[in-house]
Amino acid sequence: MNERERRVYWLRIGGAALFLLAMIVVVNVASHGSFLEPANIVRVLRQITYNCVLGVGQTFVIVTGGIDLSVGSLVALTGVVAALVANALHLSGFPLIVTTLLVAVAVGAGAGWINALPVVKLNLPPFITTLAMLEMALGLSFILAHGRPVALHSADFQNTGIGSFFGGVTSALHLPSVPIPVIWMVVIIVAASVLLTRTRFGRYVFAIGGNEEAARLAGINVARVKTMVYVISGVCAAIVGFLYMALFSSGSPQTGTGDELLESIAAVVVGGTSLTGGRGSIVGTFFGALLIGVLYNAMNLLNVDSYLQKVVLGAVILLAVVLDELRKRYLSA
Amino acid sequence: MTNHLRIASVFTLCLAASACSHAASGGSVASGAKTIGVSIQNREAQFYQDMEAGMRAEAAKYGYTLVVVDANRDNAKQQSQVEDFVSKKTDAIVLTPYDSQAIGSAIVEANNAGIPVFTADIANTSNEGKVVAHVASDNVQGGFQAGKLICDAVGKSGAVAIIDEPEVTSVQDRVKGFKQALAQLCPAVTIVADVDSGGTRTKASSDTGDILQAHKNLKGIFGINDDSALGAVTAVKAAGMTGKVAIVGYDATPEARAAIASGAMYGDAIQFPKKIGATTVDVIHDYFAGTSPAPIVKIAVGTYTQADAKKP
Numbered sequence: 001m002n003e004r005e006r007r008v009y010w011l012r013i014g015g016a017a018l019f020l021l022a023m024i025v026v027v028n029v030a031s032h033g034s035f036l037e038p039a040n041i042v043r044v045l046r047q048i049t050y051n052c053v054l055g056v057g058q059t060f061v062i063v064t065g066g067i068d069l070s071v072g073s074l075v076a077l078t079g080v081v082a083a084l085v086a087n088a089l090h091l092s093g094f095p096l097i098v099t100t101l102l103v104a105v106a107v108g109a110g111a112g113w114i115n116a117l118p119v120v121k122l123n124l125p126p127f128i129t130t131l132a133m134l135e136m137a138l139g140l141s142f143i144l145a146h147g148r149p150v151a152l153h154s155a156d157f158q159n160t161g162i163g164s165f166f167g168g169v170t171s172a173l174h175l176p177s178v179p180i181p182v183i184w185m186v187v188i189i190v191a192a193s194v195l196l197t198r199t200r201f202g203r204y205v206f207a208i209g210g211n212e213e214a215a216r217l218a219g220i221n222v223a224r225v226k227t228m229v230y231v232i233s234g235v236c237a238a239i240v241g242f243l244y245m246a247l248f249s250s251g252s253p254q255t256g257t258g259d260e261l262l263e264s265i266a267a268v269v270v271g272g273t274s275l276t277g278g279r280g281s282i283v284g285t286f287f288g289a290l291l292i293g294v295l296y297n298a299m300n301l302l303n304v305d306s307y308l309q310k311v312v313l314g315a316v317i318l319l320a321v322v323l324d325e326l327r328k329r330y331l332s333a
Numbered sequence: 334m335t336n337h338l339r340i341a342s343v344f345t346l347c348l349a350a351s352a353c354s355h356a357a358s359g360g361s362v363a364s365g366a367k368t369i370g371v372s373i374q375n376r377e378a379q380f381y382q383d384m385e386a387g388m389r390a391e392a393a394k395y396g397y398t399l400v401v402v403d404a405n406r407d408n409a410k411q412q413s414q415v416e417d418f419v420s421k422k423t424d425a426i427v428l429t430p431y432d433s434q435a436i437g438s439a440i441v442e443a444n445n446a447g448i449p450v451f452t453a454d455i456a457n458t459s460n461e462g463k464v465v466a467h468v469a470s471d472n473v474q475g476g477f478q479a480g481k482l483i484c485d486a487v488g489k490s491g492a493v494a495i496i497d498e499p500e501v502t503s504v505q506d507r508v509k510g511f512k513q514a515l516a517q518l519c520p521a522v523t524i525v526a527d528v529d530s531g532g533t534r535t536k537a538s539s540d541t542g543d544i545l546q547a548h549k550n551l552k553g554i555f556g557i558n559d560d561s562a563l564g565a566v567t568a569v570k571a572a573g574m575t576g577k578v579a580i581v582g583y584d585a586t587p588e589a590r591a592a593i594a595s596g597a598m599y600g601d602a603i604q605f606p607k608k609i610g611a612t613t614v615d616v617i618h619d620y621f622a623g624t625s626p627a628p629i630v631k632i633a634v635g636t637y638t639q640a641d642a643k644k645p
Contacts, residue, residue, distance in 0.1 A: 296540075
C-alpha cells in the first residue's frame with residue numbers, strides 16, 4: 001500500500017464505522033434501547049443468515065465477472081426437493097437430516113453445473129443462462145410440489161431450523177443462545193473466505209475476473225474454475241433452501257422467489273465487490289448483508305412505513321456504490 | 334429473437350387450442366339442455382377443485398351440462414378456451430381469470446357472440462368486456478371474522494400487529510374488515526404495527542421478529558394470508574413466545590390447520606369455495622329465468638379454530 005491507498009483505506013473504514021456508529025446511536029435512542037439488546041442483535045444475525053449465505057455464493061460468481069440470477073429459484077427448488085425426499089425416506093434424526101441436506105446440495109450443485117456449461121463451452125453470457133435456470137427451477141419446483149407447500153411429516157428438522165446452540169453457557173451469562181442457522185452462516189463465511197483468499201483456486205478466481213484472457217494465457221484452466229464458482233453458488237442456494245425448509249417445516253415453491261435474488265446481489269455490491277469482476281471479499285459481503293439487515297430491523301423498530309423502507313434501502317445501496325466508485329477514481333487519479 | 338418468439342407463441346397457441354378442444358369435447362352437449370362453459374385458471378388447486386364440485390352439484394340440480402377446462406395458469410390458453418366456448422355456442426361462460434387484466438379481450442369475444450359471461454372468485458379488472466355478475470368471497474367480512482378471532486384471543490385490550498400486503502385489492506378489503514371488527518368488538522385493542530411482508534413466509538418471519546422486539550407486550554398478530562401467519566409462527570417460536578401471542582391467518586390451508594390443531598396458531602378465516610361454485614350456478618339459473626342478478630354477489634367467510642380442528 002502506498003500513502004494514498006493507505007489514506008483511502010482508513011478513510012473508508014473510518015467513514016463506514018462512523019456511519020454505522022451514528023446510525024446505531026440514533027436508532028437505539030429512538031427505539032428506547034431495544035435495538036442494542038443482545039436478543040435483538042442475535043435476531044438480526046439470524047435474519048441475515050439466508051441473504052448472507054446466498055451472497056457468499058454470489059460473491060464467487062461476481063468476482064469472476066459473472067452473475068447468478070437463479071439463486072432465488074434454486075432456494076425454492078432445493079427446499080421442495082428436500083421436503084419431498086425427507087417425507088419419502090424411512091429415516092429419522094441425524095441420518096435423515098444429513099441425507100436430506102446432501103440431496104439438496106447435490107441438486108444445487110447440479111443446477112450450478114448446468115448454469116456454467118453454456119457459459120464455459122459456448123461463451124454465452126451468464127445473465128441469460130442463469131435467467132433460463134431461474135425459470136426452469138421455478139417451474140420445476142411448482143411441478144414437483146403441485147403448486148403448494150410440501151409440509152414435512154417429521155419434526156426432526158425443527159432444531160436445525162429454529163433451535164439454538166450453547167443454550168446452557170449463554171443463559172448462565174444472561175445472553176441469548178446462538179441460533180443454529182447463524183452457526184451455519186459463520187462456518188460458511190470462514191470456509192469461503194479461506195477458499196477465496198488463501199488458496200490457489202481463490203487466486204485463479206480473482207485472476208479470471210481481472211483479465212480472463214491473461215488468466216487463460218497464464219495456463220489457468222478457466223473453464224474448470226468458472227464451473228466451480230457456479231457450483232459453489234448453487235450449493236449455497238441449496239443450503240439456504242434446506243435451512244428455510246427446516247425453519248418453516250415445509251418446502252414451498254414460493255420461498256426464495258421474493259426479494260432474495262436482488263438483495264443477495266445488493267449485499268455483494270454494498271460489500272465492495274465489483275460487478276465487473278476482479279475485486280471483492282466474503283467478509284465485505286457479510287457486512288453488506290449486515291447493513292441491509294440492520295437497516296430493515298432498525299426501520300421496523302422505528303415503525304417506518306413499508307414503502308419508505310424500500311426507498312431508504314435503495315438510496316443506501318446507491319450511496320454505497322457511488323462512494324466506492326469515487327474511491328476507485330481517486331486511487332487511479 | 335422476436336421472430337422466434339412469435340413462432341413459438343403461435344405454436345403454443347395452436348397446442349393450447351388443440352389441447353382444450355380435445356378436453357372440451359369430453360363433455361357431450363345434450364340437445365335442449367343448457368350448457369355452461371367453465372374455464373378455471375388452475376384446476377390443480379384444492380380451492381378450485383372444491384369450487385368445481387359445488388358447481389357440478391348445483392348444475393346437476395337444474396339439469397345443466399358443465400364443460401370444465403383448465404387454463405393451467407396460461408392466459409393464451411384461457412383466451413382460446415373462451416373462443417372454443419364461443420364456437421360451441423355454450424349458453425353461458427364462467428371464468429376464474431388467470432390474469433384479471435388480460436382476460437378483457439376474451440370476454441369481449443364472448444360479448445360479441447351474445448354469450449353471457451360470469452366470473453367466480455377473481456374479477457375482470459380490465460376496462461374491456463361486460464360481465465353479468467361476479468361471485469366471490471366477501472373479503473371485508475372475512476377480515477371482520479379474523480378481527481373477531483383476535484378480539485376473542487386477546488381480550489379487552491392489548492397490542493396487535495398486521496402482517497400486510499397492501500398492494501393487493503382483496504387484502505385491502507381483509508384489513509379494512511379487520512379494523513372494523515377491532516373498532517366494534519374490542520376498541521381498546523391497538524394496532525401497533527402494520528408491515529408489508531409481501532405475503533411471503535420469509536419476509537413475514539423476519540418482520541415479525543422485529544415487531545416482537547419493538548413491542549414486547551404484543552398479544553396478537555393478523556397474517557393476511559396463511560403464508561404470512563405461518564412466517565409469524567416461526568418468529569414467535571424463535572423468540573420463545575409461543576402461546577403468548579395469538580396468531581390468526583386467512584384461508585385455512587392444510588399447514589395452517591395443523592398449526593391451529595397444535596396451538597401454534599389461534600385460528601383462521603376460511604372461505605367456502607363450494608358455496609362460491611354453487612352460487613355461481615344459481616346466479617346463472619336466475620339469469621336464464623329472466624331476472625337480472627346483482628353485479629357482485631358476495632359469499633360469507635367463516636372461521637376455523639382449534640374446536641373445528643378437533644372435529645373428525
